[in-house]
Amino acid sequence: MQTITSQDAVRRGEREPLWTLFRVVFGLSALSWGGLALMAQLEHHYVEREGRLSRVAFSDLIALAWMVPGPVGCNVAVQLGHALRGRSGAWVSGIASVLPFFMLMTLFAIFYRSPLVHVAASQTLLNHFSVVLATLIAITWYKQTRALVRGRLEWIAAVLGCVALFYAHSAAAYVVMLGSAFGAGWFVSPVRNSRLVVSLRRGDWQMLSALGVLLLLFALPLPHRYELALLWPRLAGAGMTLFGGGFSALPVLKTLFVTPAIGISDNDFTLAFSLSPLSPGPLLNVVPFFGYLVDGWAGAVLATLALFVPSGCLVVLAQRHLHQLKANPRFEHGMRVLRAMTTAFLVVAVLRIAAHVPFQPVYLLTALFSATCFGKLKVPVYIVYGTVAVVCGLWLAYDALP
Numbered sequence: 001m002q003t004i005t006s007q008d009a010v011r012r013g014e015r016e017p018l019w020t021l022f023r024v025v026f027g028l029s030a031l032s033w034g035g036l037a038l039m040a041q042l043e044h045h046y047v048e049r050e051g052r053l054s055r056v057a058f059s060d061l062i063a064l065a066w067m068v069p070g071p072v073g074c075n076v077a078v079q080l081g082h083a084l085r086g087r088s089g090a091w092v093s094g095i096a097s098v099l100p101f102f103m104l105m106t107l108f109a110i111f112y113r114s115p116l117v118h119v120a121a122s123q124t125l126l127n128h129f130s131v132v133l134a135t136l137i138a139i140t141w142y143k144q145t146r147a148l149v150r151g152r153l154e155w156i157a158a159v160l161g162c163v164a165l166f167y168a169h170s171a172a173a174y175v176v177m178l179g180s181a182f183g184a185g186w187f188v189s190p191v192r193n194s195r196l197v198v199s200l201r202r203g204d205w206q207m208l209s210a211l212g213v214l215l216l217l218f219a220l221p222l223p224h225r226y227e228l229a230l231l232w233p234r235l236a237g238a239g240m241t242l243f244g245g246g247f248s249a250l251p252v253l254k255t256l257f258v259t260p261a262i263g264i265s266d267n268d269f270t271l272a273f274s275l276s277p278l279s280p281g282p283l284l285n286v287v288p289f290f291g292y293l294v295d296g297w298a299g300a301v302l303a304t305l306a307l308f309v310p311s312g313c314l315v316v317l318a319q320r321h322l323h324q325l326k327a328n329p330r331f332e333h334g335m336r337v338l339r340a341m342t343t344a345f346l347v348v349a350v351l352r353i354a355a356h357v358p359f360q361p362v363y364l365l366t367a368l369f370s371a372t373c374f375g376k377l378k379v380p381v382y383i384v385y386g387t388v389a390v391v392c393g394l395w396l397a398y399d400a401l402p
Helices: 018-030 035-049 055-067 072-112 115-120 123-148 152-167 171-187 202-219 231-239 246-257 266-278 283-319 322-327 329-354 361-377 381-400
Strands: none
Touching: 018 035, 018 072, 035 055, 035 072, 055 072, 055 283, 072 266, 072 283, 123 266, 123 329, 123 361, 123 381, 152 171, 152 329, 171 329, 202 231, 202 283, 231 246, 231 283, 246 266, 246 283, 246 329, 266 283, 361 381
């Protein structure tokens, strides 16, 4: 597999102006619901329309984005900017991909505490939204399982991950699970005599060491009085465990934010994740929302930087060594097992959401309606949420009549 560089990725010869790069990525991100949609639009513009990258080169970007933690769509945008304009292009493209949903989710958080929103967001409506969210996650789990979980070892990892996550109540459990999955895949790989040789610069080692410290800070149990003071570094470490898409982040982020020291309630957390598909961007767009609830605008900015910057730096570092990583069968086998275990995060997310919804026929009807729309009819998420909200509002208004 060949390495992607600015010289061989840009086919027309001229450099992409930074302002043009920002404008295009910002516009595509603002019209992309979910990371997969952003990747598809970036490919259409820069591969099919502009011819800036070859299809093989763009496929390498996608493959690497799945190999590292963090939001896949934003990781692809960062790599694209790096391929077109180097380090400055990576920063410009990364900011442009994050900015649209950062603004929308922060605005939602600003008005979230207003009386109007709390009146509109009744418990019944929240329960219906939770059912829609659980159904969407369940269908995502089904698709990911079919794509990622195939062999016996992958199935064992997925099942053991479900059991471990169901009883896990600490951040350290997530780190140990993912590390064990990769280690098991590495050691039982059919190819044993291959060595992973990667030459790293001094700055690369310093960055990896810093990311390791953040990961350790997230994993270690801390006294409650330090949870708020170290929230943003711990969030950056938590980002290093997020493989497999935004829904896998639900248990991890809940461990960080839904605590007495932070002050975000379980209802606030579930509502944010329920409404996250209504905003453009990846499902990790909830991060600026939580950050604003904790510490206003400063919290929204710090939370966004903490989660998205480390994964962006890591994916740029990995891009320089893509050919060595993908050519090593033991590394690839370890990543296969790790990705299979991440499907357990989706299962546990569905179970924990369902546990807070009353077992009533009306919610079963919402689940059936959502499953039909998402699984069979491919209805956009915002239309499903809007339909459920309108029907629920009409039902509450009718029920309130004398």
